[in-house]
Amino acid sequence: MAFPGRPRALAAHAFSPHDAVLGAAARYFGRRRFLTVTAAAAALAFSTNLPARGAAAAPELDAARLTDDPFTLGVASGDPLPDSVLLWTRLAPEPFAADGGLGEQRVAVEWEVALDESFAVRVRTGTATAYPEYSHSLHVEVQGLDPATVYYYRFRTGGFISPVGRTRTAPAADTDAASLRLAAVACQAYQDGYYTVHKHLAEEDVDVVFHLGDYLYEYAVNAAGGERRYTDITLPDVFDRETMTLADYRLRYALYKSDKDLQAAHAAHPFVVAWDDHETENNYAGAVPENDVPQSEFLVRRAAAYRAYWENQPLRSAQLPQGPDAQLYRRLHWGTLAQFDILDTRQYRSDQAYDDRPHAPGAESDDPARTITGAAQERWLLDGWKSSGALWNVMPQQVTFSQRKFDLTAEARMSMDAWDGYRASRNRVVAGAKAAGVDNWLVLTGDVHVAYAFDIKENFDDPDSRTLGTELTCTSVASGKDGAEKPDNWDTYMKANPHLRFYNGKRGFARVELGRQNARVDFKTVSAVTRPGAALTTAASFVTEAGAPGLKPA
Structure with a gap:
């Protein structure tokens, strides 16, 4: 002491x-x-x-x-x-x-x-x-x-x-910490409801909170x-x-x-924060604004x-x-248990393809020159994995990383604002994770106002391909108002994306416990945010074993 x-x-x-x-x-x-x-x-x-x-x-x-x-x-x-x-x-x-x-x-x-x-x-x-x-x-x-x-x-x-x-x-760098309890939150539009989720989060026994963006809405x-x-x-x-x-x-x-x-x-927990778009302007991309205004403005x-x-x-x-520049991407460690590579997927990205409309991937979105991280941040991430001695390599970031088809058709639309609109970028990151031998890869995501649990696949179009890691999306604190347990597109998304293991549209947060043997996630939700005082419940729980990626019910 x-x-x-x-x-x-x-x-x-x-x-x-x-x-x-x-x-x-x-x-x-x-x-x-x-x-x-x-x-x-x-x-x-x-x-x-x-x-x-x-x-x-x-x-x-x-x-x-x-x-x-x-x-x-x-x-x-x-x-x-x-x-x-x-x-x-x-x-x-x-x-x-x-x-x-x-x-x-x-x-x-x-x-x-x-x-x-x-x-x-x-x-x-x-x-x-x-x-x-x-x-x-x-x-x-x-x-x-x-x-x-x-x-x-x-x-x-x-x-x-x-x-x-x-x-x-944090534990000392060479300490084999036994466990780490974290919470992930995102998207807290003040006008959409009360911060009941934060009230419950303050009472949770966690070591650190990751805020994954949209802390503020413009x-x-x-x-x-x-x-x-x-x-x-x-x-x-x-x-x-x-x-x-x-x-x-x-x-x-x-x-x-x-x-x-x-x-x-x-006041209850240390936070690790990263922005997305609304802290500045909806869906801006690098120096490109959402609306038609001069770049200098x-x-x-x-x-x-x-x-x-x-x-x-x-x-x-x-x-x-x-x-107009700030280096928000940075790296933290929790002894030898976890390395956290906090990304900024907004400041350095190429403009969204196809006018930022949901669209099937094509020549425009799949241009190899396109990037969601920028070249310097991408090199920093891949080099960090090569030198990592952590059991768990955790990538807190903003927008959906895994493939997410919106339709059951052969040419299914996808989000051009998420990694689906930057597949060359995603392919380079996936290849880097494989080359670095990252066995226990965990992606934390915000942005979409719903909770998802994905298996990250070597080939998202082949359900039998190797599972490389896990992506957990934490839903929103308030954005989207009360939401629904099963949004209208629930059946379509679950059928179109067999690597999607869980989907819930209520407000809440993700609580993750990393251990030496496995990682457990509890998706915490509240029934409403448009009225104060809603109770906290656990919507679902999963585990992924160290050395054997893939989600299983807890």
Whole structure:
């Protein structure tokens, strides 16, 4: 255990705007970029990332003068390492005001990490500064912690103390951890219902939560909060429009993070987050927007969306965007038990084929030059598998990886937004997994607002071909409203896709336990999200054995 005064590594790094601003322009324009845009467009997009005024110029607030609780958006932790975890909060005494109620002032905030919830045994403490240029968000990278240890944390400023968060570090790299319990969630349109799923998730005994995208939706939210009609709220008009600007995205995160059930889930578990499309705009592809607007204009919007995403998530400084670019793909480990290769299938992809309509694969979608990951990320993934010593290689990502036919006809339509629209990309990844000898491959997926369990086949059109791994799709937290256990297309999908082992259309999450012998998934669902208080049930459970891929009922 790490106690105060014990010589350890640097206790923490609280991110400062100076780290990004000094020399950032030179780094941005000097490095080779995947996207090709005009210098003017790049400069315009990059300007979204620069402080309106120098960080040092912001006056410091006398925290003793705070009269309202600044911790209205809760606390969070993320990306656990064996000796480190990232702590997050964002100060906003007036969360639905554009400046959060703090204006252009910087605020000093104390943070504490302890072994107990009462903070009798504190192991790390420090002070960080919340800058207005970063919407008064804090990203404290606490270091010098012990592996495989539960910690509690909190923040304080003036006379206010934040809620207490609970987090944990990963096991040491060479530890043969016996098990890991994780949950996977995605797609939480605020206007589609209550976060009952998050309320239950906060009570689950899991080590880490993977959020697989669509944390935020860009669509307008009316004064009644959409389907949240049983809550006595009247939202300001600022939410009743699509998010376009940095101010819009920041305010929308404030709305989402004001939800107490979402706050509870973040406070209970460390999160590992990755975006999909709605954090920016529906079904955008790289630099190509959904709608017919100039690319330069869209990249400004993307820069604003990426900036607000980082500000509002438990992400390290390595993920800080530079203009319209951010490296969100990254790798985490859980001892020798699991390697997690977190993908970004949105930022680097080719434009969707066939105008992004459901379509049978053809010459356009199967062009070998097409990619859903980009060349650099694809190499990173395959090289990581080659060097992996983990028992389970887990690939958290966004859109359906396995083949998913929509029809029973010979020329069945498929989604051009999922990996079916990028089959050359999928073939290269499958070949890479086989070449690297990845025996226990697990793909975690969000996006589609339903729960799926797939056997990943060597040849999806041959049910008797070798099973290479397992894909688990976690359904949605709220998007799609209540849903149905058997959607109207249930029979068609189950017949057209014999490798699809489970399909359920209710809201919920996937709970996965990785062990040395097998992995078990429990698909957790609730009966409704358009009314609060629904109970949690287990819709189905499966296991896949280590060394023998293929799903079996538990």
